[in-house]
Amino acid sequence: MSTTQPRAARNTTTRDRHRAQIRRAKPPCGICGADIDYGLPHLDPGAFVVDHIVPLAKGGADTLENKQAAHRLCNRVKSDKTDESGLVTIRVFVTDRCWW
Ligand SMILES: [Zn+2]
Numbered sequence: 001m002s003t004t005q006p007r008a009a010r011n012t013t014t015r016d017r018h019r020a021q022i023r024r025a026k027p028p029c030g031i032c033g034a035d036i037d038y039g040l041p042h043l044d045p046g047a048f049v050v051d052h053i054v055p056l057a058k059g060g061a062d063t064l065e066n067k068q069a070a071h072r073l074c075n076r077v078k079s080d081k082t083d084e085s086g087l088v089t090i091r092v093f094v095t096d097r098c099w100w
Helices: 012-025 072-082
Strands: 048-052 067-071
Touching (some): 012 048
C-alpha cells in the first residue's frame, strides 16, 4: 500500500542528508569563522547548527549550496539581525566579538 504524501516544502529527509553532509566535512562556522566542536550537545550555544546563507524567509533555497555550518548562538544572532518578519522578538546580546 503506497501512500501519496504531498510533497511538502519542508523536506526533512533532504535536510537530514544535508546536515549529515555538512557535519561530515566539519567546516568552521560560516558566520564567525571559528572552529565548531561537533561533539557538543545540541542545545549548547557553541553547538553545530545548519545555517541558511540566504534565509528561507527571504526566498533562500533549501539546497546544500545555500547552507553552511554555524554555531547555534551565531545563527541566532544572525537571524535576530536579518529577520524582518517581526516574529522573532527575542533579543540576543549582539556583539562583534566572538568568544570562541
Ligand atoms: Zn560562530
